[in-house]
Amino acid sequence: MYNEKVLKHFQNPHNQGVIKDADGVGQVGNPVCGDIMKIYIKVGKNKKGQEIVSDIKFETLGCGAAIATSSMLTDMAKGKTLEEAGKIGKLDIANELGGLPQAKLHCSVLAHEGLAKAIEDYKQKSKKHK
């Protein structure tokens, strides 16, 4: 039911782990629905001085699609400016994976929300520091 790309990401997920001194953290989902994703981001600056996702990692409890979308999300967001990363849409991750079964599309939505929450967390924190 999963395509090869999804299975590849599931078997060897990219950027899996924790960033101890993360600038932003977003946790979404709940154990009752079966999927929990936690996205850690580190924010840096590019040559133009724009804020970018300089590092990103994930921890996920969930099904094959949840792990694969987490992995894909980190690949897609890494190196992007916060603005660009924030534009990664709900189903963009599933599309980048070459599609997911209908019942699994919520995993793509969840990964999108996890990143949005991590970016939001960073913005809240940096506001406080100012």
Added chain:
Amino acid sequence: MKNIYLDNAATTPIDPAVLKSMEPYLRANFGNASSLHYVGLEAKRTVDGVQEKMGHFLGCLPQEVYFTSGATESDNMAILGLTGAILRANSGFKPHIVVSAMEHDAVLEPAKQLSKDGVEVTYLKPNNKGLIELDSLRKAIKNNTVLVSIMYVNNEIGTIQLIAEIGQLIKELNEKAAASAKATASRRKIYFHTDATQAVSYCDMNVVKLGVDMLSLSAHKIYGPKGVGVFYLKRGTPFRSLIWGGHQQDGIRSGTYNVAGIVGLGKAIELIADKKKNKEENKKIKELRDYLIKGIKKSIKRIRINGDMIRRVPSNASIIFEGVEGESILLMLSQKGIAVSTGSACSSGSLEPSHVLRAIGVKPELAHGSIRFSLGRFNVKKDIDCVLKELPLIIKRLREMSPLK
């Protein structure tokens, strides 16, 4: 890649002897069992022979054995066929049926359809060990109850229901009602169906001892071919056909006989009916299953076993791995050439975890982490050793990946 098949409750590999028995009926003996010429007669005689064998195995008349496309059809026949006949004969009457909450969807879905048509349905909850209690069944019975359907062995957790005791209870209720019916005439006869799909290899299948009016089974769960099963319908049980056509099988179930499939089913039953061999085989399966559970308990922490361990078929180990999602376990085992199944929501197409685990009171967050190992005739100790080597690593890896430590 290794090929370790531990999903025998989903389907079994075909036994070589079964395949061999079927082959002539896919080649030279291709006849339509309803044809009057010699080609047809040969096919009809073969079908009659299997019908007789089935009757002997189930302890019923050969004429009470109907061949179907499998247990889903047989279950539909039981639920819809009986209720349909009663509805047709009693306009204005609102029948009540009782099914257990842990039935297969092949029973639950037709029951749901009936409830849309105004039939009253009670979903009987098992206790937290996965067993239906006689008392709770007694309490569920009403004056308008016409059918009780309780599966013999649950497909997910392998628990064995007290079918003979339930049969006895229903018989007593019917006798009591008959004695007082002259006064009230309101109490209906209750018919009893069991879905025995998962029981055939392991349990007493005598329909008289069980006290059932209807029974379903499938060939592909007992090393036979897919697409063929049996519906036992006791003589005198009200029934309205679901499939209409060329009047085969007394019009109860029309459609050209699946001769090769029926032959394969017959062979599969013959292999199980060899009591000595069957006993040895089940003993071996139980030893392997117990070895698996023991090994998992030893090497993996935070696990739970679903369902009663005593009233349980020897083949089933349903285990929850806390803090891990079942589909991920399944996929990683599959990568290692080990086939199992899961009660996780993610595998079902819905977002709800297994209704069976929910019915026995398992919290959804735990039900997501369930794996069903179902052993069978062709498993060997080496298979289990391989699982015991790979599984702890997989659980460790997935737990490390989780944000919940």
